[in-house]
Amino acid sequence: MKGILVKEGEKRNTLELTDMPNPDIGAGDLLVRVDHAAVNRTDILNREGKSGYAANPILGVEAAGIVVDPNGHESFSDGDRVMGLVNGGGYAEYVPMPADRAMKIPSALSFADAAAIPEVFLTAYQTLYWIGKLQKHETVLIHAGASGVGTAAIQMANQLSEAQVIVTAGSARKLTFCQEIGADVVVNYKEQAFDEEVLKATANEGVDLILDFIGADYWDKNFKSIKKGGRWVLIGMLGGAELKNFNLMTLMSKYIQLTGTLLTPRSDVYKAELSNEFTQAVMPYMEEGKIRPIVDTVFPIEKANEAHEHMENNRNIGKILLNMNRQ
Amino acid sequence: MKGILVKEGEKRNTLELTDMPNPDIGAGDLLVRVDHAAVNRTDILNREGKSGYAANPILGVEAAGIVVDPNGHESFSDGDRVMGLVNGGGYAEYVPMPADRAMKIPSALSFADAAAIPEVFLTAYQTLYWIGKLQKHETVLIHAGASGVGTAAIQMANQLSEAQVIVTAGSARKLTFCQEIGADVVVNYKEQAFDEEVLKATANEGVDLILDFIGADYWDKNFKSIKKGGRWVLIGMLGGAELKNFNLMTLMSKYIQLTGTLLTPRSDVYKAELSNEFTQAVMPYMEEGKIRPIVDTVFPIEKANEAHEHMENNRNIGKILLNMNRQ
Numbered sequence: 001m002k003g004i005l006v007k008e009g010e011k012r013n014t015l016e017l018t019d020m021p022n023p024d025i026g027a028g029d030l031l032v033r034v035d036h037a038a039v040n041r042t043d044i045l046n047r048e049g050k051s052g053y054a055a056n057p058i059l060g061v062e063a064a065g066i067v068v069d070p071n072g073h074e075s076f077s078d079g080d081r082v083m084g085l086v087n088g089g090g091y092a093e094y095v096p097m098p099a100d101r102a103m104k105i106p107s108a109l110s111f112a113d114a115a116a117i118p119e120v121f122l123t124a125y126q127t128l129y130w131i132g133k134l135q136k137h138e139t140v141l142i143h144a145g146a147s148g149v150g151t152a153a154i155q156m157a158n159q160l161s162e163a164q165v166i167v168t169a170g171s172a173r174k175l176t177f178c179q180e181i182g183a184d185v186v187v188n189y190k191e192q193a194f195d196e197e198v199l200k201a202t203a204n205e206g207v208d209l210i211l212d213f214i215g216a217d218y219w220d221k222n223f224k225s226i227k228k229g230g231r232w233v234l235i236g237m238l239g240g241a242e243l244k245n246f247n248l249m250t251l252m253s254k255y256i257q258l259t260g261t262l263l264t265p266r267s268d269v270y271k272a273e274l275s276n277e278f279t280q281a282v283m284p285y286m287e288e289g290k291i292r293p294i295v296d297t298v299f300p301i302e303k304a305n306e307a308h309e310h311m312e313n314n315r316n317i318g319k320i321l322l323n324m325n326r327q
Numbered sequence: 328m329k330g331i332l333v334k335e336g337e338k339r340n341t342l343e344l345t346d347m348p349n350p351d352i353g354a355g356d357l358l359v360r361v362d363h364a365a366v367n368r369t370d371i372l373n374r375e376g377k378s379g380y381a382a383n384p385i386l387g388v389e390a391a392g393i394v395v396d397p398n399g400h401e402s403f404s405d406g407d408r409v410m411g412l413v414n415g416g417g418y419a420e421y422v423p424m425p426a427d428r429a430m431k432i433p434s435a436l437s438f439a440d441a442a443a444i445p446e447v448f449l450t451a452y453q454t455l456y457w458i459g460k461l462q463k464h465e466t467v468l469i470h471a472g473a474s475g476v477g478t479a480a481i482q483m484a485n486q487l488s489e490a491q492v493i494v495t496a497g498s499a500r501k502l503t504f505c506q507e508i509g510a511d512v513v514v515n516y517k518e519q520a521f522d523e524e525v526l527k528a529t530a531n532e533g534v535d536l537i538l539d540f541i542g543a544d545y546w547d548k549n550f551k552s553i554k555k556g557g558r559w560v561l562i563g564m565l566g567g568a569e570l571k572n573f574n575l576m577t578l579m580s581k582y583i584q585l586t587g588t589l590l591t592p593r594s595d596v597y598k599a600e601l602s603n604e605f606t607q608a609v610m611p612y613m614e615e616g617k618i619r620p621i622v623d624t625v626f627p628i629e630k631a632n633e634a635h636e637h638m639e640n641n642r643n644i645g646k647i648l649l650n651m652n653r654q
Contacts, residue, residue: 131584215575234579246573248542251587252561257458258585260578 003058003092004304006047013047015059015091015304022094023058028268029096030076031069036115036298037090038062039307039320040148041236042264047308060090061264063097064105064114065324073099081105083114085122085263085271091304093324100272103279106287111326116293116319117286118275120148121156123235123263125278127211128153128161131259132233138208139164141198141225142183143218144238146174146317151181151294153211156282158182159290166201168194170314177317181294195221206230216240223250234260294318300325330385330419331631333374340374342386342418342631349421350385355595356423357403358396363442363625364417365389366634366647367475368563369591374635387417388591390424391432391441392651400426408432410441412449412590412598418631420651427599430606433614438653443620443646444613445602447475448483450562450590452605454538455480455488458586459560465535466491468525468552469510470545471565473501473644478508478621480538483609485509486617493528495521497641504644508621522548533557543567550577561587621645627652 001023007016025031043059064083070076076099084102089095105114127149128134140157144150145167157163159182167183169175175186185201187194198207206227212218217239226232251258263271285291296316299307300323307320328350334343352358370386391410397403403426411429416422432441454476455461467484471477472494484490486509494510496502502513514524525534533554539545544566553559578585590598612618623643626634627650634647 234575237576237579241574241576243573243575244571246570247568248561248570248587249564249568251585252564252589253587255588256586258578259583260575260580261582262579 001093002301003089004060004301005057006049006059013049015047015308017302017304020092023089023092023096025069025071025096027071028098028100030067030071030073030082030099030102032063032065032082032095032097032102033068033326034063034065034090034093034095034324035111035326036064036324037092037301037322038115038119039304039311039322040119041311043091044308044311056088058089058092060088060092060095060322061085062115062118063090063095064111064117065095067102068094071099075099076102081111081114083118084275085118091301091322098268098272100268101275103275103283106283108287108289109293112295112298112321112323113293115321116148116295119263120319121152121282121293122271122274122278124149124152124156124211125282126263126274127233127235127261128156128209129281130274131261132209132211132231134161134163134209136161137163139166139202139227140209140211141166141168141194141207141222142211143168144213144236145169145178145183145186147213148294148316148319149211149213149235150178151318154178154182155291159285160281164201166198166207174317193221194218195224198225202227209233211235214239216243219243223254226254226256229255231257231259234258235262296320298323328420329628330416331387331628332384333376333386340376342374342635344629344631347419350416350419350423352396352398352423354398355425355427357394357398357400357409357426357429359390359392359409359422359424359429360395360653361390361392361417361420361422361651362438362653363391363651364419364628364649365442365446366638366649367446368638370418371635371638383415385416385419387415387419387422387649388412389442389445390417390422391438391444392422394429395421398426402426403429408438408441410445411602412445418628418649425595425599427595428602430602430610433610435614435616436620439622439625439648439650440620442648443475443622446590447646448479448609448620449598449601449605451476451479451483451538452609453590453601454560454562454588455483455536456608457601458588459536459538459558461488461490461536463488464490466493466529466554467536467538468493468495468521468534468549469538470495471540471563472496472505472510472513474540475621475646476538476540476562477505478645481505481509482618486612487608491528493525493534501644520548521545522551525552529554536560538562540564541566543570546570550581550583553581553583556582558584558586561585562589623647625650
């Protein structure tokens, strides 16, 4: 089969479509013929060699395709359409997918739609519900609202929790899109102080929950934006990780719960439980079209380097996919 | 009546026993004739003028005594023995105590025992269970093990949760005491690196929960001592509040939940709910003598200044009380 490996470069590592044997599958895996895979920031980190947790040399942590070997797992048959998180190897024609976290694709969704679901929706679900404990009618601040996780989180907070959803993004186009999918208040962080807008929108109380992809750059404004007793979940460090002179009393005085999380390095059991709960809680909304995967651009697998550059340029609304050119 | 007011001094503010009118009681209060009150660090901060939340000029956030006016609250009668958190005013002959958080004193306990309960046991209960979510048979690291909150937390973690309790303190005398009341592993922080001892005691996994009274001084060692996915509760800053560098990625890479909390500034409703749940969960253990309030020293109310100095010198094991000299 063909799959993407990283080729070291002087200035920049690149992605190279390479001939290789089909993958071995373990006892817990289905063998899936990939139709579409999706690009994630973790893939960029892996390409750059900054992250160590992908034991698999083939990039890609999620895919959608057809089961070609159920490998004895009775819940699946040859030809089933599935999507799910994989342990690397998504950017390839075939990938082993652990059966306990493979999700069947509703008939209303294409493979491209499906490939846009697992990583961002599971991350958003984990962050909003398992860690953030979002309750009905609470208020949530979602940064990077037009990102893959952002668009997933906006829709779930709106549909599942009827939350007041406050979103930041960096262009009018992105903000308009966020409103279309359920954001109640949108803030252009390049033109407005988001903490002031949050306080205006919450009668000076602040929000119950912050989904923070930014880290250091937004620290003080996030602190001003959170309610006493609020929950603050760190899921990305796009604005730096290093805080200088951090006063712990700030966390005590507002009773803040600050939790860091990552999805990719979590255990197999964790991913299976998350996939199962997500399927039950959210898939009915997808079948009805009330929540939908957001696809920005689809690149053919040969143009994987362009797909990475597109994400690095930060212009996407929703997911960037790789098409394996199946008929 | 007599009550303690703060008198400003050049070098040090002092406590002065002063004649004053009996307190007014609000609709929600019982009037309690105080038998014993207890000293807390928050009182020291208030004496020093460093903390602003006590609207009441009389110091003291907890007391035990006799109801002399139930003020229409039908769950209480004249002469009932009660203990509880008060909104300031504990260092006095009479204090208004909100009826919804007054707890009846089991007959096995003296007023001195009872005065040693509310603040430290409620703080420890809140921290271990409401915030720390301690589960049966988990591992917990409790710093300042011989302090009031420490001794309460050790006993509850041991009796209610059969947890593995690891404790730090600064003298052999304190450590021996901690073992007597239920600590499984004790570490003298002056002689041993506690993170190394924690890792030894947990097969290199680290603890599920840290009760952190120390803050900045222990930061790196606490980080090394916590398990992936562990909970870390900040309840004191005895070792400073200021971190020079805080890398948020540390929280993400270990999925840590870091929560700050304080009890005294919480709402009346919060304190009432906490008192009620604590009464149900822990009082049966106190009636059987399996968990007990720990009293270090009792000072007569006239020696309140010495009581504060005793706490500032950090030599106490358990609570420091003020005796109102009732017969």
